[in-house]
Amino acid sequence: EPEVTQTPSHQVTQMGQEVILRCVPISNHLYFYWYRQILGQKVEFLVSFYNNEISEKSEIFDDQFSVERPDGSNFTLKIRSTKLEDSAMYFCASSEAGFEQFFGPGTRLTVL
Amino acid sequence: TQLLEQSPQFLSIQEGENLTVYCNSSSVFSSLQWYRQEPGEGPVLLVTVVTGGEVKKLKRLTFQFGDARKDSSLHITAAQPGDTGLYLCAGDDTDKLIFGTGTRLQVFP
Numbered sequence A: 001e002p003e004v005t006q007t008p009s010h011q012v013t014q015m016g017q018e019v020i021l022r023c024v025p026i027s028n029h030l031y032f033y034w035y036r037q038i039l040g041q042k043v044e045f046l047v048s049f050y051n052n053e054i055s056e057k058s059e060i061f062d063d064q065f066s067v068e069r070p071d072g073s074n075f076t077l078k079i080r081s082t083k084l085e086d087s088a089m090y091f092c093a094s095s096e097a098g099f100e101q102f103f104g105p106g107t108r109l110t111v112l
Numbered sequence B: 001t002q003l004l005e006q007s008p009q010f011l012s013i014q015e016g017e018n019l020t021v022y023c024n025s026s027s028v029f030s031s032l033q034w035y036r037q038e039p040g041e042g043p044v045l046l047v048t049v050v051t052g053g054e055v056k057k058l059k060r061l062t063f064q065f066g067d068a069r070k071d072s073s074l075h076i077t078a079a080q081p082g083d084t085g086l087y088l089c090a091g092d093d094t095d096k097l098i099f100g101t102g103t104r105l106q107v108f109p
Helices: none
Strands: A006-007 A010-013 A019-024 A031-037 A041-051 A053-057 A065-068 A075-079 A088-097 A107-111 B005-007 B009-012 B019-024 B032-039 B045-047 B053-058 B061-065 B071-076 B085-093 B096-099 B103-108
Touching: A006 A031, A010 A019, A010 A075, A010 B061, A019 A031, A019 A088, A019 A107, A031 B096, A041 A065, A053 A107, A053 B053, A075 A088, B005 B085, B009 B019, B032 B071, B045 B053, B045 B061
Parallel strands: A010 A107, B009 B103
Antiparallel strands: A006 A019, A019 A075, A031 A041, A031 A088, A041 A053, A065 A075, A088 A107, B005 B019, B019 B071, B032 B045, B032 B085, B053 B061, B061 B071, B085 B096, B085 B103
16 A cells, blocks of 8 residues: 655754754545644644645744755655754645645654 | 634553544534544554534544534544544635544543
């Protein structure tokens, strides 16, 4: 069964460093998303992406964040200068028609 | 800001018992999805409900969408230890999902 994959599973970085989280959505899906979940809290929407542009972004998704689909398979989330409060699980999701969303296993980001 | 409140927050029951989890909002959603999440993993889609009043069954799990499409419930019949996990409802808000607060279920053998 097709699934969303994410790498790395765990990323440890120093405050102020740049990180890139990678996702490979399900192959025939056209809508892509990033969410995050701080430990013990709700899953929060960050950004949605369709047709090579951002469809919607949350207040969390400030200038330090960017997304890119560099080729036909990968979807990346870049955090330019990480902060302690960026520590969280980051989930990529994809959808065929903007309806049901299927989530990847997540990347645990730890900012020291 | 749209909010989805789930109740109860925690539920501990014995194997074989029945339970119901509620997901409530003051907002109308075009659809609502239920996920299950294991520790350290991503949410896994269980079901999507779209029509007001819709009922969907997935083995021992029964999902219902409220007539006004503002609330939903998940009923589990004869719970098993394998049902243990975090259950999340999520409302479809056009280009994003709004997640509920979650219900953590523990089923003891």
